[in-house]
Amino acid sequence: MxxxxxxxxxxxxxxxxxxxxxxxxxxxxxxxxGVSARSAVVLSPLAAADYKPPFACVDTSEWSWLPPRVFVPVEGERPTVHADYAAGLYYSLDLSSCWESAPLSVVPPPGSSLDLCAAPGGKSMLMAARYLPRQHVANEVNAQRRGILRKNIQQCGVPNVEVTGLRPDQWATDGRLFDLLLADAPCSGQSLLCKGIRNPGCLGQQMVNGNAKRQKGILLAAVQCVAPGGHILYSTCTYDPDENEKVMAYILKRMPEWQAVEVPVLADFRSALVDFPCYRMLPHHGCGAGGFCCLLRRATEK
Ligand SMILES: C[S@@+](CC[C@H](N)C(=O)[O-])C[C@H]1O[C@@H](n2cnc3c(N)ncnc32)[C@H](O)[C@@H]1O
Structure with missing residues (x-):
């Protein structure tokens, strides 16, 4: 064009x-x-280590960032029509979501984890494909979405999960500290346009500003829920720097004990907009509609 x-x-x-x-x-x-969506599936804990999905998959060997136990169906395959899907052997999601979880490749297995914005459950599933913490909390503020989250977690047999519905500010005063916190934040969702989903106003400054304010609030609460030496994985499915790099810069400036962590498998996606490591993927990378991710680590106590 x-x-x-x-x-x-x-x-x-x-x-x-x-x-x-x-x-x-x-x-x-x-x-x-609106045709950049790309479907993927992540195997659930119910699927054996040598399980192969009942549909044709593309060769993903060149994508070093691809999380373990993730398969990408060839175009035209519909993973959700198979009995194995109904049996919870795999969860269907967008490939961009899988990409956003790649920073977990440098996070040591956590003892405890909190998925603060969890519904419908994609990031919790991706985490469970790498490691199963002794205790995982999947939290969702929206009651209807929380019901879907609970059903997905149960259907896929993810063990040791507590489903909760607290607001981030309630978590901040709760006193529990986690080794890993996933903040897959609500955002303006500009990448939805690339999937052919209408999203009026998503390019407008008003929508972006409102989301950036909410994201900063979520993260200011999130940093209070992580133990020394622990991590926060922040991600969005939108492009605007105000909801991505600038939110990270805001937190890093105010919270000196937090640092952004380099993720070697995402080196090709490093954002050039800031001087700390964070990553963005756009539709022309060919891995889905795009997204943003940044891994933060809290310093250990002296
Ligand atoms: C991007 S979606 C999460 C997707 C999910 N992590 C997954 O991978 O399936 C963001 C979620 O944040 C929730 N949310 C909305 N406002 C919120 C807020 N102020 N604090 C925390 N979560 C919020 C939404 O209900 C929505 O379920």
Whole structure:
């Protein structure tokens, strides 16, 4: 497409992302075409180590970031129509979600973990594919979504999970400390456009500002729930730097005991917008509609 056809909001996003004209055209085309979704499945704890899904999968050997026990169906396959899906042997999700969990590759197995924004359960499943903490809390503030979360966790047989519905500020005063906290934050969801899902206003500054404010609040509460030496994995499915790099910069500036952690398998995706390690994936990478992730580590006590 030609950039002269782009809207002001599309061009503003690309300019904030400092994209070249070529990459800006790719992103705007992807947001308009809405065909960048890419499905993936993650095996549940119920599936044996040598289990193979009952559908054809693509060769993913070149994606070093791909989490363990994740398969990518070839185009046209529908993983959710098989009996193994109903039996909870695997969970179906977007490939971008899998990419967002890649920083867990550098997190040692946690004793305890909290998925603060957990429904419908994708990130908890991805974590359970790597390690099963002695205690995992899957938390969701929205009651209806919490019901879906509970059903998914049960169906996939994830052990040692407590499903809760506290707000982040309630967790902050709860006193429990976790080794790992997942903050897959609510966001403006700009990547939904690339999946063909309508999302009016998602490129507008008002929607972005509102989400950035909420994300900062969630993280200011989250840092109070993590033990010394523990980690927070922050992720979103939106592109705007105000909800991503700038949220991270805000936390790092205010919380000197926290540092952003380098993730070697994501080196090709490192954001050039800031000087600390954080990662963004755009639709033209060919791995789904895109997302952002950043791993934070709390210093150990002296
Ligand atoms: C991106 S979704 C989480 C997706 C989930 N982690 C997964 O992988 O399946 C964000 C979730 O945050 C919840 N949420 C909305 N506002 C919130 C808030 N103020 N604090 C915490 N969670 C919130 C939403 O209900 C939604 O379920």
């Amino acid at each position: 030609s950039l002269s056809d782009a809207s002001k909001a599309e061009l503003r996003l690309c300019s904030r992302l400092q994209l070249s004209d070529e990459h800006a055209a790719c992103l705007i085309s992807a947001m308009r075409a």
